[in-house]
Amino acid sequence: MTSRTDGHALAGLAALLADPTRAGFCLALLDGRAWTAGELARSAGVAPSTASDHLTRLVRGGLLAEERQGRHRYVRLADPSVAQLVEDLAGRAPAPATPPRTLRAASAQASLAYARTCYDHVAGRLGVLLHDALLARGVLDRAGGLAVTPAGIAWLTDLGVPVEPLRAARRPLVRDCLDWTERRPHLAGALGAALCRRFLDLGWTARGTGRALRLTPAGRPALAAALALDPADLAPPARDTGPARA
Amino acid sequence: MTSRTDGHALAGLAALLADPTRAGFCLALLDGRAWTAGELARSAGVAPSTASDHLTRLVRGGLLAEERQGRHRYVRLADPSVAQLVEDLAGRAPAPATPPRTLRAASAQASLAYARTCYDHVAGRLGVLLHDALLARGVLDRAGGLAVTPAGIAWLTDLGVPVEPLRAARRPLVRDCLDWTERRPHLAGALGAALCRRFLDLGWTARGTGRALRLTPAGRPALAAALALDPADLAPPARDTGPARA
DNA sequence: CGCACACGTCGGTGGGTACCGAACGATTCA
DNA sequence: TGAATCGTTCGGTACCCACCGACGTGTGCG
DSSP states (O other): OOOOOOHHHHHHHHHHHSSHHHHHHHHHGGGSSOEEHHHHHHHHTOOHHHHHHHHHHHHHTTSEEEEEETTEEEEEESOHHHHHHHHHHHHHSOOOOOOOOSHHHHHHHHHHHHSEEETTEEEHHHHHHHHHHHHHTTSEEOBTBSEEOHHHHHHHHHHTOOSHHHHTSSSOSSEEEEOTTTOSEEEEHHHHHHHHHHHHHHTSEEEOSTTBEEEOTTHHHHHHHHHTOOGGGGOOOSOOOOOOOO | OOOOOOHHHHHHHHHHHSSHHHHHHHHHGGGSSOEEHHHHHHHHTOOHHHHHHHHHHHHHTTSEEEEEETTEEEEEESOHHHHHHHHHHHHHSOOOOOOOOSHHHHHHHHHHHHSEEETTEEEHHHHHHHHHHHHHTTSEEOBTBSEEOHHHHHHHHHHTOOSHHHHTSSSOSSEEEEOTTTOSEEEEHHHHHHHHHHHHHHTSEEEOSTTBEEEOTTHHHHHHHHHTOOGGGGOOOSOOOOOOOO
8 A cells, every 4th residue: 555644653642532431531621720630530430549650641642740749640741733623523523412410519500601712712692792892893813814913913913922032833723613512713823922921911811720710809800891791691500609629 | 520521421422432443444444435344354353253243333422424325334434523523533643653664655645745645635745745835825814813815715626625615614714734755734624625635636647546645747746837846846755556455 | 758649561351353255236337 | 227345334353551459678767
């Protein structure tokens, strides 16, 4: 046969994600933070020894990066491109069709659907609203593919997000990411990450449980003003009752 | 735990690509054409019964689409997004480090590195040249993310590639695709596919063995003129000696 | 200094699955 | 109508690997 990229290499990489436990690890790590081996083991419901084995394989395969601190082993996704890969796969995978069983779970799910991080950018209903508002305000444009307009560069700089430094990154400046609750695109890429970070820095948003995000009381009017939206459009759903995991 | 996208769904999808034989099928199908079950079986070196089993799983999993014609079962990648997924995975997978053993293989590989299709768009050195030339000519622009310029829309229309109809597609108009021989981006997305098709229609390029592509004698000066390039820059490598597969 | 904790390593077990050969339907051609 | 080809179904075998429990190592705290 012609010399082609060997199927073994591709299969080996895919095999890393072909186990429910390892896949669960990667989904959990989509919150963009570093987890310890024990946290992941508990989250997946497996023995610590099993989790340790899985993490070693994921790190050797280049999907995860690890950092040892004392007796803890912190792992995180190796790269934004890994996060994109996991997101793309998860977006294509059939919906698990797991209706929430308890009130707590329902509330947590509503909170997740409203706003969450997708590795390092804003997703959920808030993410889609942000995406749409940026288009409406002319910060982004879709005429010839998703791009930032000259006026948008000024607007972003004014907000405290200089665009020039973002070009240095190896990843695309702007990119679509299909939202798996809204089934509509939201903004990813280097700019999506920078905006998410900026909102946190400004105190407009704050991290909740897991990858949940919430709009702060101060953030709601501020964001509405910046995006020329009605604050009512940014109303959150049911109460996020607070922390859960051990 | 919190209700999250179940790891089982992701793992099930990844498992489809986690087998060397199935992965090889998908890589072969990256040429964008439909293959019969028997061709794929021979190409992978497995029994027809084994291949049949694998194909059924890939179709059920939504990665492949099938079409029965008489006693033949034709399969192809279900969707451009599947091709993108496979490309992304293959690009991240470690290089198989398989130096060509025979002269035939070396020649075929050089031909592939020069020009090939990446599912439905132009890749290889020609793909990168095309990408760079489109940027240099101002058809594409990267100032705020990869996009087509207004001048570019006119240029493309003049070439016989109207841009408006391409917006109707569900996929992005323009997209970067990392070339695994050149390690540099080339143009993918709906426009990349349309350009590849147009070049074939114009007779500027022709399909070779597998996913190989070659620039025709008429195509070389025509493409050079359209892109304002020196025809010498488009010189192909060693001879492509012809068909190989049974 | 010694207990508690986090993690890694090492057999052993069980379930999942890739593979083949052989027999069987279906289609096409002579 | 018979023969060749393409594909599928069906056992059966061998192999891989996810999982656990138990034990060992290093860290941090009292």
